[in-house]
Amino acid sequence: MRIFLIIVSFINALLYMLIYAYYDTIISFIGTTAVSPLIQNFLKIAVLIAASFCIGLMSMLLLAPGMRRSRFDIKNLLLLGLVPFIFLILSPGAVTDLIASRIFGNRESIRELLFYLLSRQALWSIWFGFAIGTSVRICFRRRRNKHSLSHTPGEKEIVKTGQDES
Amino acid sequence: MAEDHGKMRFILIIASFINIFLYYSAYAYFDNILIAIARYELPIGFLTFIKYFIIFVLGFLIGFLIILAMRLKVSMSYFDLKVLLLVGFVPALAIIFSYTNLLNLLVDNPGETTVDLYYYFFSRTDIWSIWLGVATGSSVRICFSRRRYKHQAMD
Numbered sequence: 001m002r003i004f005l006i007i008v009s010f011i012n013a014l015l016y017m018l019i020y021a022y023y024d025t026i027i028s029f030i031g032t033t034a035v036s037p038l039i040q041n042f043l044k045i046a047v048l049i050a051a052s053f054c055i056g057l058m059s060m061l062l063l064a065p066g067m068r069r070s071r072f073d074i075k076n077l078l079l080l081g082l083v084p085f086i087f088l089i090l091s092p093g094a095v096t097d098l099i100a101s102r103i104f105g106n107r108e109s110i111r112e113l114l115f116y117l118l119s120r121q122a123l124w125s126i127w128f129g130f131a132i133g134t135s136v137r138i139c140f141r142r143r144r145n146k147h148s149l150s151h152t153p154g155e156k157e158i159v160k161t162g163q164d165e166s
Numbered sequence: 167m168a169e170d171h172g173k174m175r176f177i178l179i180i181a182s183f184i185n186i187f188l189y190y191s192a193y194a195y196f197d198n199i200l201i202a203i204a205r206y207e208l209p210i211g212f213l214t215f216i217k218y219f220i221i222f223v224l225g226f227l228i229g230f231l232i233i234l235a236m237r238l239k240v241s242m243s244y245f246d247l248k249v250l251l252l253v254g255f256v257p258a259l260a261i262i263f264s265y266t267n268l269l270n271l272l273v274d275n276p277g278e279t280t281v282d283l284y285y286y287f288f289s290r291t292d293i294w295s296i297w298l299g300v301a302t303g304s305s306v307r308i309c310f311s312r313r314r315y316k317h318q319a320m321d
Contacts, residue, residue: 117195134304
């Protein structure tokens with residue numbers, strides 16, 4: 001199952017990378033007027049996040065940290081993904097312009113500085129995707145039920161209740 | 167002792183974060199840096215290498231941060247070559263293909279469309295560099311527990 005998931009993640013990562021590499025060509029096939037520029041930009045970022053999610057998941061599957069149960073590590077996501085997420089939101093321009101005009105008095109040099117600092121959307125989206133991908137914890141052990149029913153002939157039915165021992 | 171390990175991990179996480187921002191700033195303002203160092207007339211190939219090396223280090227630090235945040239319990243510090251080979255061989259191959267003429271040797275009689283297709287796929291060097299960096303960073307295993315000696319002197 002683990003190997004199967006690793007292969008699936010790998011293939012998906014390559015497919016998403018292909019989409020990202022030929023994104024402009026795909027958009028020109030669809031027609032640039034059919035999709036608004038905002039949606040185009042969003043889709044490009046989403047493709048990159050999905051590709052890096054698959055890569056992050058792949059490295060997590062290769063690590064196999066021995067989980068007791070499958071879960072999504074929110075703490076890990078907050079620690080690793082908060083910064084790229086904030087910068088990804090700030091990167092489109094409107095919010096940055098607002099900050100530049102309200103706080104820094106619309107100075108040209110500050111605006112340029114903020115633009116250069118926040119405009120690398122590809123990097124932020126890859127970092128964010130990795131953060132999501134590596135926050136996934138998958139347990140590959142067989143599920144053990146908390147309650148098991150034991151029955152011996154001639155005796156009463158005993159319901160065993162206990163902790164999951166895995 | 168456990169507190170010391172937590173402190174060490176915390177220091178490494180903070181150091182990684184600071185380094186990420188420093189390297190990111192170097193990448194974001196790379197064009198401005200180029201203008202500043204233009205008088206030294208450095209070769210273009212070297213400058214391109216520096217640019218992608220910065221992205222690689224950035225990726226390495228992100229991967230390292232991920233490993234530190236995971237609190238992996240390992241008995242000794244080592245570099246997991248298996249993970250690096252499995253996760254990083256595709257971007258490494260893509261970087262090699264994008265900067266060498268190796269592809270022309272592999273593809274017999276390439277047409278214009280084929281060359282264009284290969285070019286678009288392999289030319290995303292910044293993406294490949296960061297992927298390779300993350301693969302390298304996430305292959306590092308650090309043991310924070312006290313070192314245990316194999317041999318112990320006894321009275």
